[in-house]
Amino acid sequence: MSSSKAVLPGNDTVAQVFKALETETTALLEPLDLSFLTDYPVFAPDSRGRTRVHEPPELLKGVLHCFYRDIYGLRPMERELRNEDVWRQCGFERPPSRRTLDRFITDFAVVAEEVFIELVHELAEQVPLGKLFQIDGTDIPVSQRDEDAQWNYDHTDDDFYYGYGCCVVTAANNIPIAAAFTSGKKVDQETAMRVTRDALAVETPRWMVGDSEFDMLNWHDYLLEQAVVPVAPYNPRNTDDPLDIEYRVEDRIKEHSETVRLWQRQLDETYSQRSRVETAIGVCKDLGLGSLRVRGRARVKSHVFLTLCLRVAVALANHHRGNDVASSTITL
Structure with missing residues (x-):
């Protein structure tokens, strides 16, 4: 029986991968103040009294993270946000469903x-x-x-x-x-x-x-x-x-x-x-x-305005890190 060390990367390598992901995601999202999103009526809680599981700021952060990683479809976005190291950094208490992402992106067009x-x-x-x-x-x-x-x-x-x-x-x-x-x-x-x-x-x-x-x-x-x-x-x-x-x-x-x-x-x-x-x-x-x-x-x-928002978020991230604000990528 083969040893797991022969087929799996060492713990140090895995830790480095997660650390890189965390650093990049945090760099993109930390400078953003998205609290104003909760003031828009289009994102108000369900009129039938259902509690809102996922807040608009977290959903926008999740979508911006996906866009930055060239992930645009609802199914791939849902898969990406199942990664605990991602959804926790976006502020979710649990991963959003595809239906939730679909509704948020549709509502986003209004504002x-x-x-x-x-x-x-x-x-x-x-x-x-x-x-x-x-x-x-x-x-x-x-x-x-x-x-x-x-x-x-x-x-x-x-x-x-x-x-x-x-x-x-x-x-x-x-x-x-x-x-x-x-x-x-x-x-x-x-x-x-x-x-x-x-x-x-x-x-x-x-x-x-x-x-x-x-x-x-x-x-x-x-x-x-x-x-x-x-x-x-x-x-x-x-x-x-x-x-x-x-x-x-x-x-x-x-x-x-x-x-x-x-x-x-x-x-x-x-x-x-x-x-x-x-x-x-x-x-x-x-x-x-x-x-x-x-x-x-x-x-x-x-999609167009989410891209423009992402551009602004990347500029803010690079500014906070002392990097080239004109760049389309975040330098870690």
């Missing part, structure tokens, strides 16, 4: 934006966001079996894709600070204004950069009223009598002020940093924004 914004405000109190914000839309492709989605044109790739979109404002260190879930990648003026207001409610930058899609008069005027310089290329296709300018802000400042002047070189140098938003979105896609295997508008929206 997804509010939860994300709350976490962003927590982050902004500790991490500098810089003076340059970027805004852009990104595609959220899904299976054609999703009846809620639609075909959209992506002008960047000059191709069509089936799915949804997300308008995101990002700041320093690849951090998303405001977002809106949309039907497609193209951003309309109403969405641009809403997301911009959310971003400025967190912190006021000096500059906000967007591509020619954001050549919107109301967007420019609103930012200038907030003492923020909008930098978006002028789109001559928006008029039959195009102006001789490179950026819309040149005309808006000329119209609104006789004293303020911007150098063309200054605008060019600022706009050259627009690619930062693509890098920031890429970091979010590394954390699950590009790994959607769910269907239905509500579930896709939940």
